[in-house]
Amino acid sequence: MPLWRQPLDRDRILIRHGIVNIIDDRCKGCGFCIEFCPQNILVISNRTNTKGYHPPEVISGMNCINCGLCALLCPDFAIYIEDGGEHTPENVVPIHRHEVQG
């Protein structure tokens, strides 16, 4: 279990929530979004798109913090985030890579 420093005002700040949208047929399965999502909420899915790639899927949608990095890194305009309002930090639990991959 890695140790994480907690900001002192953690209980007071609100975190924006993002709703992840994946446009399956545009994805080329490069894995950038999966690898670099700071919340590690994306994984490769079993679905196959029309080009024969496996697009990502969201495993814990509540934990998206609307950072937008996946949309910025995606070379194929296949993933974007919609604003999902504000959340208290308690609702947002970071998932760590080793937990995801077991």
Place this chain on the structure above:
Amino acid sequence: MSTGEMHRSERLRILNYDTPAVSDWETGLHPMDDLLRGERLPHIWCQGCGLGTALTSFISSLKWLEKNRGWDLDKVAVVSGIGCTGRIAGYVRLDSFHTTHGRAIPFATGLKIANPDLKVIVISGDGDIAGIGGNHLIHAARRNLSITVVCVNNFNYGMTGGQVGPTTPHEARAVTAQYGNYEFPFNLPYLATASGASFVARWTVLHARRLTWTLRNALTHSGFSFVEIIAPCSTAYARWNPEGKGLDPENLRRRGLEVMKHYQKVGKIDHDVHPKDAHVKVNNQGEILEIIEGEFLDETRPDFKEAINQRADLAEKYWLSEKGTLDKRKVLTSRKKRVPRKEIQLGGFGGQGIMSAGKIIGMAAAVFNNLQACFTQSYGPEARGGAAGSQVVIASSPIHHPHLTQPTSMIIMSQGAYDKYVADLAPGGVLLIDDELVTLPADHRKDIKTFGISATKIAEQAGNNRAANTAMLGFWTAVEGIVDKDAMQESIAESVPPKTIKLNLDVFEAGHKIGLTIDK
């Protein structure tokens, strides 16, 4: 609606293709779709190629500028050259220009100078900008022209299969350097800085967020801004080099990602480093050990437009101070007649004043006779004594083409010039010769009018054989009557050395008198 604006489905329907009514690229699903040409997508870039990420960063920065700085995206033009990166111009829904290989910067220079309000951005690859277009890069940087050059560097020529390019690191592998590259690469930020760019930065596409911020700064910078983006070429470069995990078959579909993870390891942000030391360090296996990134330079200097305007102001001041002298010239508007385009060829040998004779005619027409004139000259390599020719075009309307198409009037003062030019004279044209210097051959053209005077002798008698050209001019003025006599006299008085004005005018008068007597 132009074809560019027409929807793909619409166009394909016209072409009778069987296609779904709307492709998913046109549904505007993605927030960036409004700045993309859906009909050309999906793009050609390979899985895991960094170019798409460079494009999202660029579009994000434009969207930010539109929202927060009130940019009008109709005033943005994207120019790119040839190569994988060169496709970007075809994918953005902005005014864009896909140019010839290496020449993106010259095209952009033209755009910017002709329309200074336009924001001009060049996005192209390393092979295009630093390889074949390297010369254009350094000169645009030297001028500090206000354009942004984004060079996406993937260390090789990707589109053609991964050959060594000007940025391939020393000892890195490429399809044409299987045992390591023996050449040394350009350090692009250093090259741009040394050439005179005033904004220089480098990021890898992994640092897409910082890259977006930097692109905003680069786009709003006044002066030449240069941004190098290091991007994985998952198909070609990564195949041969350790960071793409070489030829490991397990990894074929994830090479781009492996390179991105490698960038995460080796990227080092240092804004204060001198661009000279902003290296891409590579070991002897071609593995990248360190990439220095950051905004290395941001300085304020007069850009190209300001520099031109400063000079123009100085020039204007100078001309205003000279204006007094110029105003003394009287424009002799006695001539009201319309003059259709007249082409005059003068020829002789160097030292006879062929050039000044042409200039005198041109000035008489343009300055003192309210006509338009254009003067060009041609001469051999010798300073004096070689072949010399000058050409004058006169017309009442503006002259759009300075070159002679078929002269109708010729002043010839040497045998060599006769041999060279006489065949060009239009049938029915007038040939004036110095009959002591030119001997007409037996087969001399019959379809032209030929008149001769002994110009050199007249000038010698007046005391200076160098004034022979003025005698010819007097003769020409009387015979042709294109330009007024008083205009010619004013022009001569302004052109010849002050001491010889009287002599020249006398010689002119003598030539003119003979001209009036001949039977045209």
